[in-house]
Amino acid sequence: MESARRPLVSQLWVKNRRNEAVLDPERPALSWKELQPKSGRGLCLARVLHRARGLIGRLTEQYPSVCHSVPISEIIAVETEQKRYNSDTWQKFNHHAFTVHYAQRAQKHCWRCSAVTFWCKDEELCHQWIQAIKKLLELQTSRPKHLLVYINPYGGKQQGKQIYEQKVAPLFSLASITTDVIVTERANHAKDDLFEVNLEKYDGVISVGGDGMFSEVMHGLIGRMQKDSSIDQNNPSAPLAPCNLRIGIIPAGSTDCICYATVGINDPVTSALHIIIGDLQHMDVCSVHHNNTFLKYSVSLLGYGFYGDVLKDSEKNRWMGPTRYDFSGFKTFLSHHYYEGTVSFQQANQTLGSPRDKSTCQSGCYICKQSTQEVEEKRKRHHYNLEETEDDGDWKVIRGKFMAINAANMSCACPRSPKGLSPAAHLAAGTIDLILVRRCSRLNFLRHLVRHKNQDDQFDLAFVEVYRVKTFLFTPKHSENEDTDNKDVRKKHFNQICNGNHSSCGCNHVNSIWNCDGEALDHAAVEVRVHCQLIKLFARGIEEDSKP
Template identity: 35%
Template sequence: MSEPEEELQGEPRDSTKKKKKEKRSGKKKKKQEKREEEEQQQVEEEEEEEEEQSECVLLRGIFKLGKKSHDVLLTRTRLTWTPITPETPTAEVCVLPPGVLLLQDVFAVKVKRRRAVGQESGGAVLGVALFCSKRRGRWLEEDTLHLHNASAEHTNTWYNTLKELLTGFSIRPRYLKVFINPRSHKKEAVHIYREHVAPLFKMADIRTEITVTERKGHALSVMKECKLDEYDGVVCVGGDGSVAELCHAMVLRAQLDADSPKKPVKSVLPLGIIPAGSTDVVSCSVHGVRDPVTAALHIVLGHLQQVDMCSYSSHGQLIRFGFSAMFGFGGQSLARAEKKRWMPSSRRREYALMKTLARLRPEDCQLSFLPAKKSNSNLFQHQDQDQDPESEGEESWTTNQGLYLSISIMSIPCLSPHAPNGLAPNTSLANGSAALIAVGNTSRSEFIKHLKRYSSSSGQFSFSFVETHAVSAVRIRPQSLIGWSEEESEEEGDSKTSPIIQSEGAAFPWNIDGELVEIANEVLVRVHPQLITLYGEEVDEAESTVSCNCL
């Protein structure tokens, strides 16, 4: 009898132990939850404190704006001014809305003085001038706010405080390496820099070291040798060719510095692009407009945008880094245009376009692509940029064999005045993927309809012979592996079903960022998320200022 009693008594002991453990664990959970709540509350209180401190009034004074006196308040983030209006006979006060200027839009502050003709220093103090950026759509314009006060002590106090606050924007550049291509487009790059860009840099107290390039590859050779740790950023004044060369050079330099010959390494310094070319595709994609002042103000204010890039390689050998590539029609038309460099750029472009359309023929090739993962862009930031598409497994690749008139791979929208919505409107600057646009074999008239829709609002992809994909890698393998040449026989007619085949050993023309690259073998394109940082802001469309009338 005693044994069963012991067993029966043992059960409640175990259950009470379990209950005690559960109570302890419950208490621990409650304590942990309470601790987390307290920590969260503390973080929120600190954030509120920081906001209150940022909005805490640092200075208050009377200044004249125009002819009226204003009550001016300065905080760490903004300047506000309210007109001082006298009371009416009925003791009513007319309350006007205050003016507001965010300090993030101010790039320089100067003391205003009255000086005689020829006087270079000294003079009676008149007040403070704030030089700022004013937004008009996608355009940024230089603007000035004049605060008049004849008190030297009052003015200097405001000047020193404003100067200190502006110095706190650490992301803004102080020393820039500038490359100018004097032969870009209409050879206006030097004039554009001197007239529109240099004065803004001087106003913002930005020092510069300028290199005027003398030949193709000059910027690349300089970038390999110069001490980049001295600079806060690099600036390119030129067209798409100059931009492509510098972007390629900056990534290569990052690889050299990191001793990583195979793995692409993100460039340490940001690149600013001052448009001075004929199309300025990269500048339009980053700024939305082809305006040197807008581009310069983005640099001065330190507006940064992370941008994806592609690597182009053949048989394991890197060809270059870039943003866009065209095979087929795009490469052929550029090859023809390059042979007519003596023509003006617009005429040369139209000639090459019409000539290529007249001899329109498809390329027989194998097109393989690796679809981009359908996830948010944050995932791409953590992917290994050197990850070989082959490692994803052959089953994840999609392969098509056939005749193609044009194949384009673009990691940016490629906005331009000729394509205001972009050549690849379904991609963005930093979504971790590229747009693959494959145009299959079709008649000349249908292909022209497809091209003409790039200059309109939309519909360029609403054809049965056009397919688009978001991809992380693309492989193009021409079946003939023989090549293309412009020296085609005029007697061959306008056959639409046979590929262009020339003598063995020739190469196929590729248009990579507006530069002609001839490649005889297959090409592998890989997308590398956020490989470079550019000064600017991502936009949806470019300002349409030029229309192509060649079709």
């Protein structure tokens, strides 16, 4: 037992150079450092060359004189080396080598799978190293072994299947992860399937696609969980049962904002590596109801007005792929509609921060950690039927004319807006940032939009308000449930609006629609509530000290 905790230290060769390799179960990490060539006549030239390379390296910073170190948690696999090296090296070491594959940080937030081969003087040493690394890998209990994968072949640039097969499947197989892969044949295929399958045999579910595909998988899992726990999803105030299976996202959609905002980049290989090493990120989910009827869950953007109209128009142009959003965004900007209605909301406790904070939610965020404790206590109290002690804040009611009403459950960072709709929003604090953009001139709305792309504060404008809330209601001024007679009145009414405000439209823009993670909702009047840390992802949030 004692010896298992002691570091394994050996002289191993890396690329024909003598290294000291250390496997330390206490840290736990694998490290290796090149040793200086021994002095002696025969090695004199080698030593001169070595020093020269070191000097040039220091000047050009290409030759690492540093010790390499890989945490065990970031090792993907260890393998006996197969014969793929030139026969000189192969002969010299009498075939004894092993290769360690590990996750390496490349550019900002982007990870790559790197490999290092260690050559050993004898077979026993080689075997000892492989076994020792394997033993430490077995202690990594949060890693998935068997995954259920859904591929949307229709989203984004329709590359989902190729992306999975070429970039992800080889990494899963290297890491000895087995998979059941389903390529969807229709919308809702994945969601419906998740109500039927035996989930017990899986350690996670993978969504290959965009935010819509993730949404399907999430609806399947949350819905299944509530069904199994006899919880009525139509009851807006029912505490929902959390999902224990983690969801992984391989980005192959159009915006992929859920992936970008939880990993920091839309890159299939990076996501696959986070899945393999068994990362964990809790995430809040919003439930959306209309008249005590469940409509949908949302994790990224719930947008009425501008983003609802962009979605409605862009769905007609799916053939354009991801560019459809730019095209429809431009059209929607020109049409410049506003919508009337009432927003009522309850503000979140100030300990949960403010949308105007300069700091952002990062890996290990202390505000989200604080919510983890609270949510655990709340679930315990609920389990033992103890009374809730929630101090609900006052309701604030805002009636007005809005260009956009955006509820961001996360930053919504994506390649189009790397800081996102609400840069300081949290992934798992149990709050939503409610952004109200009031009726304004085209120029002012453009100023607001442009600030999503630069360093300026998009909320620092007189016609923009932002609140951190736990729940909100929206009621459009023009009721959706009118009978036909009323519709004529409505038409008359909104012709008046159009004549006065957007002369170019012919228009049926009394109400907008809600864009719910890129899917349209059927009703404008909604009740939205955030469910703290309802789901888990194979991600770790945004890392601060990622390579520049």
